[in-house]
C-alpha cells in the first residue's frame with residue numbers, strides 16, 4: 001500500500017511505486033498460496049495487480065509484473081485467513097467505499113457464529129463485501145478453468161459491487177452463479193467442506209452390504225467347512241469369496257436403482273395424482289440413483305475381472321489335473337452333459353450381455369455423453385435398457401443357481417446360498433415392473449403422469465361447492 005498503516009501486529013506496505021493506470025487495477029491482500037495464484041491469473045488476463053503484504057520484502061515470489069498499491073484499486077481480494085481479519089479493522093478508513101472480495105473458507109462447518117464475509121462486513125461497514133472465489137483452489141486458479149471447476153459462486157448486498165466481481169470472474173473464464181445477498185455466505189463457505197455428499201449413501205450401502213455378505217459367506221462356506229468337515233479352505237477368501245460378494249452386492253444395488261421408480265409409480269397410482277410430494281426418503285433415494293448405479297457397476301467390473309482369473313488359479317488347475325489323472329487311473333470318462341453345456345454357456349453369455357448394457361448405462365451417465373442426448377434418448381437408455389440390464393443380470397444369476405436350490409447341501413447351517421439372497425430384491429422389482437406394464441395399470445399411470453387426477457365423488461362435491469362459494473363471493477364483490 002502506498003500509505004503505510006501501523007497496527008500492533010501487521011502493516012501492509014508497498015513493494016514498489018504505482019505504474020501506468022490504463023489497465024484496471026485490482027488489489028490482493030495476502031501473498032499466500034491463493035493470493036499469488038489469483039494475482040497470476042488476473043495479471044495474465046490483463047489486469048494490473050497490486051499486493052498488500054505485512055512483509056513486502058520477504059514474502060514468497062510474486063507473479064512477475066505485479067506490485068503493491070491500493071489507492072486506485074476499487075476491488076480488493078482479501079486472501080487472508082479469517083483468524084487474521086482483525087487487523088483489517090485498522091484499515092477501515094482506507095477501505096471505505098471499496099469492494100472487498102472475501103475468498104475465505106473454514107476448516108469445519110459452524111466454526112463461527114457468523115459467516116466470514118458477514119464478519120468482514122461488520123469489521124469494515126464502509127466497504128461493500130462480496131463473497132466469491134472460495135470454491136476454487138489455488139491450483140485451479142493457476143491452471144485455469146479448463147483443468148478444474150468452472151463455477152464461481154458470488155453473493156453480496158450491493159448489486160453494483162457484485163457486478164464488478166462477476167465481471168472479473170467472467171473475464172478469467174469462469175461461469176458465475178449469483179446466490180443472492182450476503183446471508184448466503186455461510187452456504188457458500190460450506191460448499192468446499194462437502195465431501196462427495198451424494199456419494200455418501202451409496203458408498204455406505206455398498207460397504208454395509210459387502211461387510212454383511214462377506215461375514216455371512218465366511219461363516220457359511222469357510223467356517224462351516226472347518227467345523228463340520230475339518231477342512232481348511234480359508235484360501236478361498238481371496239478369490240472365491242470376493243467373487244461371490246462383489247456380484248451379489250452389485251446385483252442388489254442395481255435393483256435398488258429401479259426400486260424407487262416402482263415405489264413412486266405405486267404411490268402415484270394409490271394417490272391418484274402426481275401433484276403430491278413424495279416422502280423425503282424416497283426423494284433422496286431417487287436423487288442418488290446415479291451414484292448407486294455407478295458403485296454397482298464398479299462392483300460388477302470387479303466380478304468380471306475376478307472371473308477372468310478363474311482358469312489360471314492354482315486351486316482350479318490343481319483340481320482339473322487331479323480329476324483328469326484320477327479318470328486316467330480309473331480308466332473312466334465322464335459322458336458329455338449337454339444340459340450342463342447349455343447352462344454354463346447361457347449364464348456366461350447372459351452375464352456378458354448384462355455387463356455390456358451395464359457399461360452402456362455407465363457411459364451415458366457421463367456428462368459429456370448425456371449432454372448430447374435428448375431427454376427421451378437418455379430416459380430410453382437409463383430406464384428401458386436399464387430394466388433389460390437388471391433382467392439379464394438376474395437371469396444370469398438364476399441360471400448360475402440352476403437346480404442348486406433343490407440340493408440339501410446348499411443349506412449349510414440352514415443358511416441360504418448368497419446368490420439366492422441376492423435374487424430377492426431384483427425379482428421383486430422385476431415382478432412389480434411387470435405389474436406396472438399391464439395395459440390397464442400402465443394406461444392409468446400414464447394418465448396420472450400427464451396430469452390427470454382421480455378425485456373421490458364426495459371430495460369433488462365439496463370442492464365444487466367451495467369453488468361456487470368463491471365464485472359467488474367474487475360476483476358480489478364485483479357488484
Ligand SMILES: Cc1cc2nc3c(=O)[nH]c(=O)nc-3n(C[C@H](O)[C@H](O)[C@H](O)COP(=O)(O)OP(=O)(O)OC[C@H]3O[C@@H](n4cnc5c(N)ncnc54)[C@H](O)[C@@H]3O)c2cc1C
Nearest residue numbers: 257258261289290293294297358361362365382383386449
Ligand atoms: C451404471 C449406471 C449409471 C446410471 N446413471 C444414471 C444417471 O446418470 N442419471 C440418473 O438419473 N440415473 C442413473 N442411473 C440410475 C437409473 O438407471 C435411472 O435412474 C433410471 O432412469 C431409473 O429408471 P426408472 O424407470 O426406474 O425411473 P425414472 O425413469 O426416473 O422414472 C420412471 C417414471 O417416473 C416418473 N418420475 C420420476 N421421478 C419422478 C418424480 N420425482 N416425480 C414425479 N414423477 C417422477 C417419470 O415420469 C418417469 O416416467 C444409473 C444406473 C446405472 C446402473
Ligand SMILES: NC(=O)c1ccc[n+]([C@@H]2O[C@H](COP(=O)([O-])OP(=O)(O)OC[C@H]3O[C@@H](n4cnc5c(N)ncnc54)[C@H](OP(=O)(O)O)[C@@H]3O)[C@@H](O)[C@H]2O)c1
Nearest residue numbers: 030031032033034035053054079080081084104105137138
Ligand atoms: N489455498 C487455497 O487453495 C484456497 C482456496 C479457497 C479459499 N482460500 C482462502 O484464501 C485465504 C488465503 O488462503 P491461502 O491458502 O493463500 O493461505 P496462506 O498461504 O496461509 O496465506 C495467507 C496470507 O495471509 C497474510 N496474512 C495477513 N495477516 C496475517 C497474519 N496475522 N498471520 C499470517 N498470515 C497473515 C499472509 O500474507 P503476507 O505475509 O503477505 O501478509 C499470508 O501469506 C484463506 O481465507 C483461505 O480459506 C484458499
Ligand code: HEM
Nearest residue numbers: 244247248250251300304307351352354355393397418419
Ligand atoms: C462378463 C460378464 C460376466 C461373466 C463372464 C460372469 C461369470 C460368472 C461366473 C463364472 C460366476 C460363477 C462364479 C463362481 O463360481 O464363484 C458368476 C456368478 C455370479 N454372477 Fe456373473 N458374470 C458376468 C457378469 C455378471 C454381472 C453383470 C452380474 C450382475 C451384477 C453378475 C452377477 C453374478 C452373481 C450374483 C453370481 C453368483 C455369485 C455366487 O454367489 O457365487 N455377473 N458369474
